[in-house]
Amino acid sequence: MPSQIVDVLRKIRQKLNVVAMPAPSLMLQFDATTNQLKQALIKLGFSDVVEVALGADLTSINEAEEFLENVATGKQPLMTTSCCPAWVRAVSLHAPNLGTYVSSTGSPMKYTGDLVKQRYPDAITVFIGPCTAKRTEGISLENVDHVLTAEELLCIFQAAEIDPKTMLDEELGTTRIPSQEGSQYCQTQNVTQAVIVAVPKASERIKSKSQELGEDLKEIQPIFISPLDKRAFKQLRQWNDDISSVPGNLIEVMCCDGGCVGGSGNISAPQTSVARLKTILPKRPLFNDIEDIENL
Numbered sequence: 001m002p003s004q005i006v007d008v009l010r011k012i013r014q015k016l017n018v019v020a021m022p023a024p025s026l027m028l029q030f031d032a033t034t035n036q037l038k039q040a041l042i043k044l045g046f047s048d049v050v051e052v053a054l055g056a057d058l059t060s061i062n063e064a065e066e067f068l069e070n071v072a073t074g075k076q077p078l079m080t081t082s083c084c085p086a087w088v089r090a091v092s093l094h095a096p097n098l099g100t101y102v103s104s105t106g107s108p109m110k111y112t113g114d115l116v117k118q119r120y121p122d123a124i125t126v127f128i129g130p131c132t133a134k135r136t137e138g139i140s141l142e143n144v145d146h147v148l149t150a151e152e153l154l155c156i157f158q159a160a161e162i163d164p165k166t167m168l169d170e171e172l173g174t175t176r177i178p179s180q181e182g183s184q185y186c187q188t189q190n191v192t193q194a195v196i197v198a199v200p201k202a203s204e205r206i207k208s209k210s211q212e213l214g215e216d217l218k219e220i221q222p223i224f225i226s227p228l229d230k231r232a233f234k235q236l237r238q239w240n241d242d243i244s245s246v247p248g249n250l251i252e253v254m255c256c257d258g259g260c261v262g263g264s265g266n267i268s269a270p271q272t273s274v275a276r277l278k279t280i281l282p283k284r285p286l287f288n289d290i291e292d293i294e295n296l
């Protein structure tokens, strides 16, 4: 999938309304605070910066709702996550029985693109993330126009002589601050954790639609797979041949080791990213403290 650097820079130069959508993993790639990174993107020419962690909150609640309606009620035996496009493609090709249980919930990138276009109908949306699999996903999404990797962003910053860590450490203030749960999506196990946290809100939402879930609801029993290596694939194929042997009902799969912090388009070591994540989380609200997760 060819790089879209030139397309993005051309649109910035034309002074179009180009909005950057940095993935949770992207916020951890530079030796700079999240505020400084956003300021650097504005200096580069983006008109706004909307963190994809905001859209992740919608993934969490929608996936929790889907789990409650379909798996907790026993309509289907399990569900598997959909936010890693490499996994979605792999399971459809190599484990099609499991593939039928891929969540139909959109990824954080999808919901963030939708939110940005709602606010700025003329926006050119640019997701900046950890891998080229996300570029393939972006092409299929109506509200995502371009996808760059962290590596590509670093090249652009260097060419423009912008060093994020020299920028002002000041919030842009154009959106709410993303939740801790959404900000952690880039690390294995955290998508499931966010879905578990979202269950009470999802349950209220279902009730508000006058839908009844019934009694004896099954709780989430997670299974985590990261990386999707040869051994994990062998296991998944066995489960594919006998769905009743799966020892859980929510399979979270992230193809890269440790999750998106291990993505091939990143510029920082996963351990460095995880250490940076620990420093930003205390400054962010909890999912359940946010009243309006459906808006930026």
Ligand code: SF4
Pocket (backbone or CB within 6 Å): 083, 084, 085, 086, 087, 130, 131, 132, 133, 134, 254, 255, 256, 259, 260, 261, 262, 263, 264
């Ligand atoms: S886990 Fe890896 S392949 Fe999957 S979305 Fe994240 S970086 Fe991309």
